[in-house]
Amino acid sequence: MNPLGIHALVWVGGFSREECEYAVQSTRQAGFDILEIPALDPEAIDIAHTRAVLADHGVKGVCSLGLDPDCDISSPDAEVVRRGEERLAAALSVVSGIGGDFLGGVVYSALGKYNAPVTPEGRRNMVTALRRLAARAADAGITIGLEVVNRYESNVLNTVPQALELIEEIDAPNVMVHVDVYHSNIEEVPATAVRQAAAAGRLGYVHIGESHRGYLGTGTVDFGAFFGALREVGYTGPVTFESFSRAVVSPQLSNRLGVWRDLWADGADLARHAHAFITSHLTRS
Numbered sequence: 001m002n003p004l005g006i007h008a009l010v011w012v013g014g015f016s017r018e019e020c021e022y023a024v025q026s027t028r029q030a031g032f033d034i035l036e037i038p039a040l041d042p043e044a045i046d047i048a049h050t051r052a053v054l055a056d057h058g059v060k061g062v063c064s065l066g067l068d069p070d071c072d073i074s075s076p077d078a079e080v081v082r083r084g085e086e087r088l089a090a091a092l093s094v095v096s097g098i099g100g101d102f103l104g105g106v107v108y109s110a111l112g113k114y115n116a117p118v119t120p121e122g123r124r125n126m127v128t129a130l131r132r133l134a135a136r137a138a139d140a141g142i143t144i145g146l147e148v149v150n151r152y153e154s155n156v157l158n159t160v161p162q163a164l165e166l167i168e169e170i171d172a173p174n175v176m177v178h179v180d181v182y183h184s185n186i187e188e189v190p191a192t193a194v195r196q197a198a199a200a201g202r203l204g205y206v207h208i209g210e211s212h213r214g215y216l217g218t219g220t221v222d223f224g225a226f227f228g229a230l231r232e233v234g235y236t237g238p239v240t241f242e243s244f245s246r247a248v249v250s251p252q253l254s255n256r257l258g259v260w261r262d263l264w265a266d267g268a269d270l271a272r273h274a275h276a277f278i279t280s281h282l283t284r285s
């Protein structure tokens with residue numbers, strides 16, 4: 001079966017040493033193989049400590065992020081782009097420092113609602129920056145995942161075909177599509193999105209989230225069809241559960257994702273339920 005991951009925000013709102021220890025331990029206890037650590041502020045992560053804690057518990061660490069408006073590589077402003085490249089390079093250092101091999105998320109633009117489409121100049125800046133990021137990542141054996149998100153969280157990639165077009169432009173073997181069924185459920189048909197990414201040989205990472213980002217199976221996502229497509233295309237990569245509640249708050253991320261209510265209070269119960277739910281779907285024949 002695929003390696004199963006869980007997003008750190010199920011456990012903790014930040015990533016202090018104590019939070020890191022709690023998140024890694026809880027990830028292992030709930031039966032997951034991978035902890036996805038948000039690297040919105042890469043400098044704040046204690047790399048050596050995180051690496052040691054992960055190794056102690058036999059958990060693998062990967063990172064994801066969304067860029068801020070003041071370090072958006074899809075900006076027409078060269079200074080803003082430069083800051084974005086710095087942020088991405090720092091996140092890459094975290095991934096390699098903790099022994100990981102994947103950096104995903106909205107690495108190509110700011111995470112948030114735009115009020116206009118990306119400009120041609122901004123798009124050119126983004127492609128150039130992503131080519132440099134991919135080359136640096138390749139040197140460290142890291143795969144870059146371009147997470148396709150809904151229209152309220154980026155104006156660049158809202159569908160898998162858009163991601164595949166961008167990947168063709170970047171033209172690097174280690175840049176893959178990062179599919180998130182929560183976003184896909186808003187913008188496209190999730191099972192079709194999986195088939196499109198897989199047919200291009202670019203399905204690299206998968207996020208599992210319910211339509212309201214709470215308990216799996218209590219919203220409108222057709223998980224039967226989605227997991228059916230993952231099994232049909234023979235996807236063997238990571239499948240990572242993502243859920244957000246005001247019960248565990250990272251103001252940085254929760255506010256930008258529009259997490260305004262408590263969808264759950266007990267992260268451990270939520271995680272156990274998600275592990276069983278995902279396993280049952282992935283092992284169905």
Ligand code: MN
Binds near residue numbers: 180
């Ligand atoms: Mn996601």
